[in-house]
Amino acid sequence: MSLPVLYSFRRCPYAIRARLALRYADVPYALREVALRDKPADMLALSPKGTVPVLHLPDGRVLEQSLDIMQWALKQRDPDGWLGAAPTSAINTWIHDNDQRFKPLLDRYKYAERHPEHTREGWRTQAQAMMLAPMEAQLQGHPFLLADRISLADMAIVPFVRQFAQVDPDWWGQEAALPALRQWLDTLTGSPLFQAVMVKP
Ligand SMILES: N[C@@H](CCC(=O)N[C@@H](CS)C(=O)NCC(=O)O)C(=O)O
Numbered sequence: 250m251s252l253p254v255l256y257s258f259r260r261c262p263y264a265i266r267a268r269l270a271l272r273y274a275d276v277p278y279a280l281r282e283v284a285l286r287d288k289p290a291d292m293l294a295l296s297p298k299g300t301v302p303v304l305h306l307p308d309g310r311v312l313e314q315s316l317d318i319m320q321w322a323l324k325q326r327d328p329d330g331w332l333g334a335a336p337t338s339a340i341n342t343w344i345h346d347n348d349q350r351f352k353p354l355l356d357r358y359k360y361a362e363r364h365p366e367h368t369r370e371g372w373r374t375q376a377q378a379m380m381l382a383p384m385e386a387q388l389q390g391h392p393f394l395l396a397d398r399i400s401l402a403d404m405a406i407v408p409f410v411r412q413f414a415q416v417d418p419d420w421w422g423q424e425a426a427l428p429a430l431r432q433w434l435d436t437l438t439g440s441p442l443f444q445a446v447m448v449k450p
Pocket of ligand 1: 258260261262263264285286299300301302313314315316
């Protein structure tokens with residue numbers, strides 16, 4: 250029996266969220282680690298837009314958006330109820346804000362030299378106000394973003410916050426305004442699930 254094939258890049262936050270959902274749902278798959286500068290022709294034939302992750306299913310379907318891969322995986326199996334842990338509208342709003350508003354600020358913070366309209370600290374301040382402070386407020390109320398337990402929103406967003414934290418680990422480690430967010434990041438990234446999907450291929 251052929252397995253789904255996941256075209257992935259280890260450090261890509263979109264690919265990480267896809268791998269998290271597939272592993273959580275216990276979906277076996279063949280991992281194809283892609284060099285972003287030299288994408289394989291078979292991947293580009295399936296998905297000409299050229300981003301990872303891409304999931305090629307045995308029935309021929311191609312899922313080429315990380316969220317579609319997460320949703321598909323959770324339809325196969327959702328043992329801890331990531332979909333039901335919070336209202337769908339709230340989950341979608343948080344993920345939308347992450348993908349459409351936070352990610353561009355994260356990129357500007359990370360590659361500040363390419364975005365001289367603000368300093369690196371300036372981009373960081375904007376990202377903190379836009380995303381990290383509202384997350385901190387949520388996490389003051391419960392250990393996960395929308396509830397006492399993990400929802401899809403936590404797992405779709407955590408790879409991006411991880412990347413943000415890695416830009417300046419010293420700042421991240423001592424920023425007084427984000428204690429609950431730091432705890433949340435440590436809990437999720439320290440979990441066996443997260444560790445398993447970050448193993449070097
Ligand atoms: N909307 C896409 C975004 C995926 C994406 O932008 N992935 C990046 C890597 S993190 C990529 O493949 N970029 C293409 C490149 O760098 O050539 C998704 O959710 O899957």
